[in-house]
Amino acid sequence: MPTYRDDAVVLRTHKLGEADRIVILLSRQHGKIRAVAKGVRRTGSRFGSRLEPFMAVDAQFYIGRSLDIVQQAESIGAYGAEIAGDYPRYTAATAMVEAADRLTEHEAGTQHYLLLLGALRSLARAEHPSGLTLDSYLLRALSIAGWSPSFGDCAVTGAPGPHSAFVPQLGGVVADAVAPPGAVRLDAAALDLLGALLSGDWVAAEASDAGTRDRASGVVAAYTQFHLERALRSLPHVDRSGPVPPPSLVRAAEEALAEGSPV
Amino acid sequence: MYEGIVQDLIDELGRLPGIGPKSAQRIAFHILQTESFDTTRLARILTEVREKVRFCRICGNVSEEETCAICRDPRRDTSLICIVEEAKDVVAIERTREFRGVYHVLGGAISPIDGIGPDQLRIAQLLQRLADGSVTEVIIATDPNLEGEATATYLSRLLQQPGLRVTRLASGLPVGGDLEYADEVTLGRAFEGRRLVD
Numbered sequence: 001m002p003t004y005r006d007d008a009v010v011l012r013t014h015k016l017g018e019a020d021r022i023v024i025l026l027s028r029q030h031g032k033i034r035a036v037a038k039g040v041r042r043t044g045s046r047f048g049s050r051l052e053p054f055m056a057v058d059a060q061f062y063i064g065r066s067l068d069i070v071q072q073a074e075s076i077g078a079y080g081a082e083i084a085g086d087y088p089r090y091t092a093a094t095a096m097v098e099a100a101d102r103l104t105e106h107e108a109g110t111q112h113y114l115l116l117l118g119a120l121r122s123l124a125r126a127e128h129p130s131g132l133t134l135d136s137y138l139l140r141a142l143s144i145a146g147w148s149p150s151f152g153d154c155a156v157t158g159a160p161g162p163h164s165a166f167v168p169q170l171g172g173v174v175a176d177a178v179a180p181p182g183a184v185r186l187d188a189a190a191l192d193l194l195g196a197l198l199s200g201d202w203v204a205a206e207a208s209d210a211g212t213r214d215r216a217s218g219v220v221a222a223y224t225q226f227h228l229e230r231a232l233r234s235l236p237h238v239d240r241s242g243p244v245p246p247p248s249l250v251r252a253a254e255e256a257l258a259e260g261s262p263v
Numbered sequence: 264m265y266e267g268i269v270q271d272l273i274d275e276l277g278r279l280p281g282i283g284p285k286s287a288q289r290i291a292f293h294i295l296q297t298e299s300f301d302t303t304r305l306a307r308i309l310t311e312v313r314e315k316v317r318f319c320r321i322c323g324n325v326s327e328e329e330t331c332a333i334c335r336d337p338r339r340d341t342s343l344i345c346i347v348e349e350a351k352d353v354v355a356i357e358r359t360r361e362f363r364g365v366y367h368v369l370g371g372a373i374s375p376i377d378g379i380g381p382d383q384l385r386i387a388q389l390l391q392r393l394a395d396g397s398v399t400e401v402i403i404a405t406d407p408n409l410e411g412e413a414t415a416t417y418l419s420r421l422l423q424q425p426g427l428r429v430t431r432l433a434s435g436l437p438v439g440g441d442l443e444y445a446d447e448v449t450l451g452r453a454f455e456g457r458r459l460v461d
Contacts, residue, residue: 049448075447080448087417233377234376
């Protein structure tokens with residue numbers, strides 16, 4: 001029976017038939033794997049909980065014609081419960097796995113696997129603010145994919161920084177001489193934060209203020225969207241606000257109450 | 264490929280969830296070859312279900328009236344709301360005969376990767392139901408999977424208000440199973456939710 005075994009992180013799942021799921025995993029050695037997990041939606045499933053998104057597993061697969069079949073799965077990192085227990089962390093992790101899914105569309109890579117595993121572990125342990133973890137992950141994942149941004153020297157001419165014009169299409173900050181009209185201008189604090197997120201300097205990153213983090217996350221989103229060619233669906237849902245519910249819901253309820261409209 | 268209308272029937276059946284090309288072909292030939300199969304009745308019900316069935320104005324459950332049978336029932340305890348993802352979850356809980364409160368159907372679970380956030384669910388309607396203070400307990404009965412847990416986390420944070428008890432369905436070992444076959448996540452939950460034996 002043709003089988004193989006690999007460590008993998010579950011990126012996402014889709015329902016299939018009555019009780020099965022299609023599981024998409026990013027593995028250490030085999031790149032992205034699409035496999036059918038039979039019967040995992042039944043409450044008595046022996047490994048259904050191990051094949052939820054954000055879980056790291058040591059799994060064995062049977063090679064199928066179009067989709068492989070999960071035969072066994074042992075947990076090597078159960079991050080799902082901790083992440084799902086905190087809404088900002090959940091939305092950040094969802095954006096990370098969506099980015100990983102898109103970036104590994106046509107390539108295998110141990111680096112992508114290890115980066116995602118580390119980022120999910122960090123989120124589960126709440127080592128850093130979830131928004132910073134997400135932005136750092138996106139910048140580093142794009143770097144692994146060959147799109148490392150420059151936040152110091154000019155991305156076009158190599159002229160030593162600092163430069164303030166940021167142009168995603170040109171690969172980061174550029175000198176004024178090559179900056180197109182209307183290019184976004186970044187202040188030194190935002191550039192320092194972006195550099196810290198790219199290099200993993202968490203002391204510097206966590207010292208940043210909320211406004212700087214907002215500006216940096218906008219840059220990361222724009223840079224990610226440009227290189228992935230379309231926006232991540234999860235990004236608009238990322239909750240960076242902490243314990244306050246999204247204002248749109250509260251506003252909608254208040255308006256409905258004020259108007260006395262039916263439920 | 265079959266000719267004309269037979270292939271059309273197979274194609275239409277194959278568009279239904281969970282039915283692949285082989286199943287669609289099997290169902291199509293069952294319809295064709297079984298003389299006792301009442302196609303007129305099936306066609307009439309399919310048409311009527313689209314025309315008559317709507318969503319309950321209060322809870323979002325499926326109903327043929329403006330409000331569903333549960334919301335119309337005066338014997339139900341309206342101070343107790345059970346939040347579920349889908350209308351089919353209402354049926355599953357009703358089968359237990361344990362719950363005498365009312366329901367609120369969210370219409371799914373928060374799944375940012377599919378573009379579904381809190382604004383896409385019936386959460387604003389839930390807040391409106393809770394606004395008059397008559398509800399004393401909300402039971403969150405979303406699915407025990409990642410999206411369901413994240414939705415429960417979001418709701419529990421949103422619904423913190425004086426006089427309102429927010430609870431979550433217990434999760435743990437399935438009745439009739441063997442302990443040795445339980446996975447570590449489920450077994451861990453069972454330990455967390457262990458109860459005192461009198």
